[in-house]
Amino acid sequence: MLSSEIEQPVITVEDTELAATADIQDAVDDKTRILPAIEFRDVHLSFDGKKILNGVSFTVRRGETKIILGRSGGGKSTTIRLVLGLLKPDSGQILIDGEDITHYTEEEMMSVRQKIGMVFQEGALFDSLSVYENVAYRLIEQGVDEATCEKEVRRMLRFVDMEDAIDKMPSELSGGMRRRVGIARALVGDPTIVMFDEPTAGLDPPTARTICELAIKLRDLEDVSSIFVTHEMNNLEYLSSEYATVNDEGEVVYEMEGKNLCLINTEVIMLRDGQIIFSGKDEQLRKAEDPYIGKFIRGK
Amino acid sequence: MNPLKSFLLQLQEISLLIWQSFAGLFRRPRYLGETIKQMDLIGVGSLPIVLLTGFFTGGVLILQTFPTLQYYSIQNEAGRSVATSLVRELGPVLTALMVSGRIGSAISAELGSMVVSQQIDAMRALGTDPIRKLVAPRLMALIFMLPILTVAADIFGIIGGGTIASSLFNQDTNVFITSVRNGITTEDLIGGIIKPLFFGLIIGSVACHKGLSTTGGTVGVGRSTTSAVVLSSIVVIIFDFFLSKAIQSIFDVGRI
DSSP, X not given: OOGXXXXXXXXOHHHHHHHHHHHHHHHHHOGGGGSOSEEEEXXXXXXXXXXXXXXXXXXXXXXXXXXXXXXXXXXXXXXXXHHTTSSOOSEEXXXXXXXXXXXXXXXXXXXXXXXXXXXXXXXXXXXXXXXXXXXXXXXXXXXXXXXXXXXXXXXXHHHTTOGGGTTOOGGGSOHHXXXXXXXXXXXXXXXXXXXXXXXXXXXXXXXXXXXXXXXXXXXXHSOOEEEEEOOOHHHHHHHXXXXXXXXXXXXXXXXXXXXXXXXSSEEEEEEETTEEEEEEOHHHXXXXXXXXXXXXXXXX | OOHHHHHHHHHHHHHHHHHHHHHHTTXXXXXXXXXXXXXXXXXXXXXXXXXXXXXXXXXXXXHHHHHHHHHTTOGGGHHHHHHHIXXXXXXXXXXXXXXXXXXXXXXXXXXXXXXXXXXXXHHXXXXXXXXXXXXXXXXXXXXXXXXXXXXXXXXXXXXXXXXHHHHHSOOOHHHHHHHHHHHOOHHHHHHHHHHHHHHHHHHHHHHHHHHHTOOSHHHHHHHHHHHHHHHHHHHHHHHHXXXXXXXXXXXXXXXX
């Protein structure tokens, strides 16, 4: 995965079409694609008597991005912490690639976490480690040799356009740069599922846009399933109306879905007080008559 | 939650943390490099303050006891009094308190900051067990280094006592050294080494537990740090009493 980012060969239209046909055929033949990447079944969770999640059920298909919207404290971040097993639900089931992880021990969760990448709100980079050591963290822990580590780290940093910062310490980076390094770290090991926990919070619009582009690129070019937690409507706009493709020069470009195309790999969930009050496409969300949703979208 | 329930819950969590740390030592990956780094930070880093504390404690012991011993004409036993006090009690306890202040607070603040900035969550998300990666090396380093620091404090305490005895009270150095040699028994030395092993465990486990259970942002980090130092110091002092009693019973140490 992400091999398209190592070198940028000249790709002809014929090559692209042939590759696309082969990919589609492989995808059809792959029986595991029928299983959702993530599935929540009637999940309940309370803290100190307060309901955080109240009967939450949803699925994330392979290659799909699920955008979770909602106010702060509505259970958005809790949802992705449950996927990673950082929290355990009071009741209900959580399945990753069809595997019920609800009652997994910390030891058992370690293998599940190998296929999940997580981008934290503030990046959550290890302060005492350099950018290189942060991104290589998972590989170093697995005992991967130095040469392979460096190659992989450089590939990931190139993916987020941060290769120049490889020797810097996290304290030398801006908020947006930290987020991008966080994304690179999350993508090491080629996870098939990536969680984004408000990755654009507090960032300027161009940097936020860059983060969204990375998420789109992962979804459309790398077939990664993801949950994108946010409360910013701009993110919803980018993720649900644009798609990434490779042009004739082999460059990644972002195009609008337009009137003739509807992205089927992005859906929206809106959480309110731990309950899903909306689930569907962004177009349906904008037409929803619920006053809470209207207020959230339009701000009034 | 009532105080008793809260105390029992904390005790349970600390016991679990210790158990998980030790259990993790027998599984891969092992963080030997991290343990050595912590040994350097804890051992070499704490050496100056521990030596200073030991030297001046020994000095002040002689300063306070020499006139009384002189009154009873047993000033030749000054070395024995300072050596037994230091080796049995003051060396282990004062070293533990100094290390608790310097290292316990640092561990708690570091882990607490990592919790509030989600670095612990990130570590778990990346497939690393924070107890094995962060807690076990610190605990091991404290258990290994505290006895060594205590021995260093004892030696410097005796040197401090000897310096004050000869410079302020004109006692012959040989008399002082002979008194020290006559005063300390092998059982004293064993007891003086066993205590810091337990104190290291107490300081490490309390500091790591307080750090990892930090809540409430940066204010919470300050709160954890303070309570880590206060709690570990109190537990060290209380535990010292029971440990002294146990050592007396087992090794027959400390009885005249």
